[in-house]
Structures are given as structure tokens and as C-alpha cells.
Amino acid sequence: MGIYERYAAIYDASGQISFSLQMLPYLDSLLERHRVTRGSMLELACGTGTVALAMARKGWRVLGVDGSAHMLAEARRKQTQSQGEDAQALDVHWLQQDMRHLALGEPVQLATCLYDSLNYMLVSEDLQAVFRGVYRVLAPGGLLVFDMNTPWALATFWDDSTYVTDTQDLTVILESRFDAYRQRTTVKVTCFERQGDLYRKAIEEHTEQGYPREHIATLLTDVGFQIEGMYHCFTFEPPTASCPRILWAARKPGASAPSTDDPDASTDS
Ligand SMILES: C[S@@+](CC[C@H](N)C(=O)[O-])C[C@H]1O[C@@H](n2cnc3c(N)ncnc32)[C@H](O)[C@@H]1O
Structure with a gap:
């Protein structure tokens, strides 16, 4: 048996949904801080779709990608349930893909990959393949936001x-x-x-897999991203040596990228 098969149906009920519920208001502040305006987004490793559905309810067009058919089945079930309640069609689309081989039919302004999903990339080449794929699908000026568990955690x-x-x-x-x-x-x-x-x-x-932050920064910049923020997750403070989870904001340079001279945006290590 693979991962996120039987676990998918009980993922939310076992308490894992609380991470997304905590992330959503923080994500709102992050997007405001990094001046991302509503448009279309990729929710990579979207799991049971809590963040994807919430963003669609806020008016985003959302492409939810995950490798697990079982997690996506839960996401679809939640969408159907919520459409029944809201009687409103959400602009959210689910794609089953391995994130190392990402292919979207359209560019997005924002990509998120949350709840240490990138720690599932066990070798550096795979992590870089994801960064490369996201860079490819982001529109010029688009932002990638992700969190990862640190080796310390x-x-x-x-x-x-x-x-x-x-x-x-x-x-x-x-x-x-x-x-x-x-x-x-x-x-x-x-x-x-x-x-x-x-x-x-x-x-x-x-x-x-835990990766030193310098290594993650190197992979991102090698692909072409500009690192715009590196925070102790759920705050806007720089991560310390004993930070359990780092939230990264990385920009694909381009004509429509907002100025990145925000003195508060932290990239200290
Ligand atoms: C810890 S869960 C996080 C799910 C969701 N982001 C959340 O916040 O609840 C990790 C997710 O990564 C997905 N995943 C792991 N490896 C993947 C891969 N190679 N390609 C696509 N998805 C993958 C799993 O299927 C799972 O849904």
C-alpha cells in the first residue's frame, strides 16, 4: 500500500485539518505583505483541499494538484458538499500529478505548497525538479509560497x-x-x-527529508527565483537556529513583479 490511501478518508478527522485552518489567515497576511492580488493559483500537494476550497471561496481560480487519488477524492467530496451548502460553483479544478513532473495548461500568479509537503522530496534533485516545474508555470512576477520542516524540527x-x-x-x-x-x-x-x-x-x-535553509535557498536561486521572505512560520520574524518550520516566499522575476524593497520582509538567516 502507498501513502495517503486509507489515511486520506480520516486525514481531516484525525486533526490534520487544523494546520490548514491556522494557515489560511496567515496566508492572507502574507499575500498582502507580498502584494499578491487575486487571480489564479496552483495549490500544490493540495491534499484534501481545505486551502484550495477556501481560496476558491475568496474568488481565486484554483488548480489543486496532488499525487494521491485518495486525497483528491476527499477534496472533490468536500467541494460537492460545500457547493450543496453554498449553492455556488467554485472555480477549482483537481489534477492528479506527481509534483516533480508538474504540467499545467495555463500560467498562475501564485503557487502554494503547504504543510511540509516539500519535505516528501527525499533527494535534492527532486526538490529542485519541483522548484523548476513551479517556476515554469508561474507567470512573470508570480510568487511561490511554501513551508518546510527544518532538520532541527x-x-x-x-x-x-x-x-x-x-x-x-x-x-x-x-x-x-x-x-x-x-x-x-x-x-x-x-x-x-x-x-x-x-x-x-x-x-x-x-x-x-530535512534540508539546511542555505541549500533550499541555493536550489531556489539556481532555478531563477528571488527569495523575498523567509519567516519563522506563522510569524514575520526571521527563523532562528531552533525554528521548527520555515515559510518561504520566492518570486519569479518579471515585468509585473511588485517592488521587493519592503524593509520588513525578512531574509535573514
Ligand atoms: C502532509 S500532506 C499535506 C496536504 C495539504 N497540503 C495540507 O496542508 O493538508 C502532504 C501531501 O503531499 C502529497 N504528496 C506527497 N508526495 C507527492 C508527490 N510526489 N507529488 C504530488 N503530491 C505529493 C500527498 O499526497 C499529501 O496530500
Whole structure:
């Protein structure tokens, strides 16, 4: 079994949706700070579609891309449900693609890739392939926004740790081990989902790679991006050595790019 298969149907209920709910107001402030105006966007590794659907409700045209058919099925289910409630058609389109081989039929002004989805790129070449693909689909002046777990976070929170979510119908156990030599964490996800009087058990293994921020910066700039912001995620402060998650804002240069001389935009390391 691959990843994000059985886990997809219980992803939101197990608490993972709370990251998107926290991200949405922060994303609004980020877009304002980096002067991004509403248009069309790519939500890369969109998962169950919470951010994609919320942005579509704000009037964005959204292309939601994910590698998992099961996560996209959840996103579509949520869209149908919300259209029923809102009685409004959302301009959101779902595409199943491997993000290392991104292909869109139209340029976008904004690309987001959230909740450490880029840590799933286990080798530098794959991470750079994603940056290259996003650069290609962004219109000149477009912005890429993404967050990644730092190697510090993987070593500190995801080494020999066990996290349990236990509700009446669902138990999820996350057990992690960190490989310090490779700067890589593997999390074993064990789910018990109630089905009548029984529980259905599913197990998946997720691996995330930590990258030094200087390396991420090099990959971005090699592709052609200008780094416009690097923040301790959910703030506008520069990341410290013990920052668990960094939020990056990288611009594709172009005629329509706004001036990047904002004295508050932080790229300190
Ligand atoms: C931690 S989840 C985040 C999902 C969503 N962004 C969120 O905030 O809830 C990581 C997502 O990355 C997707 N993913 C992992 N590797 C991928 C790849 N190579 N191509 C496309 N999607 C991928 C998974 O299917 C999953 O939906």
C-alpha cells in the first residue's frame, strides 16, 4: 500500500485539518505583505483541499494538484458538499500529478505548497525538479509560497516520538524515528477506524527529508527565483537556529513583479 490511501478518508478527522485552518489567515497576511492580488493559483500537494476550497471561496481560480487519488477524492467530496451548502460553483479544478513532473495548461500568479509537503522530496534533485516545474508555470512576477520542516524540527520532535489521537471512532498513532546521518524522519502511521462494532486497521509509512535553509535557498536561486521572505512560520520574524518550520516566499522575476524593497520582509538567516 502507498501513502495517503486509507489515511486520506480520516486525514481531516484525525486533526490534520487544523494546520490548514491556522494557515489560511496567515496566508492572507502574507499575500498582502507580498502584494499578491487575486487571480489564479496552483495549490500544490493540495491534499484534501481545505486551502484550495477556501481560496476558491475568496474568488481565486484554483488548480489543486496532488499525487494521491485518495486525497483528491476527499477534496472533490468536500467541494460537492460545500457547493450543496453554498449553492455556488467554485472555480477549482483537481489534477492528479506527481509534483516533480508538474504540467499545467495555463500560467498562475501564485503557487502554494503547504504543510511540509516539500519535505516528501527525499533527494535534492527532486526538490529542485519541483522548484523548476513551479517556476515554469508561474507567470512573470508570480510568487511561490511554501513551508518546510527544518532538520532541527525533525531531530527534536520526530525522533523516537509517539503521538496519539484518540477519539470515539478513530485512533491514530504516529511513531517516528530520525536518521541523524541522513537528516530524515520516518513516521509509522497506524490508524484504527471504527466500522460498526469493529475497527479497521491501516498502516502507512511517511518519510520526510530535512534540508539546511542555505541549500533550499541555493536550489531556489539556481532555478531563477528571488527569495523575498523567509519567516519563522506563522510569524514575520526571521527563523532562528531552533525554528521548527520555515515559510518561504520566492518570486519569479518579471515585468509585473511588485517592488521587493519592503524593509520588513525578512531574509535573514
Ligand atoms: C502532509 S500532506 C499535506 C496536504 C495539504 N497540503 C495540507 O496542508 O493538508 C502532504 C501531501 O503531499 C502529497 N504528496 C506527497 N508526495 C507527492 C508527490 N510526489 N507529488 C504530488 N503530491 C505529493 C500527498 O499526497 C499529501 O496530500
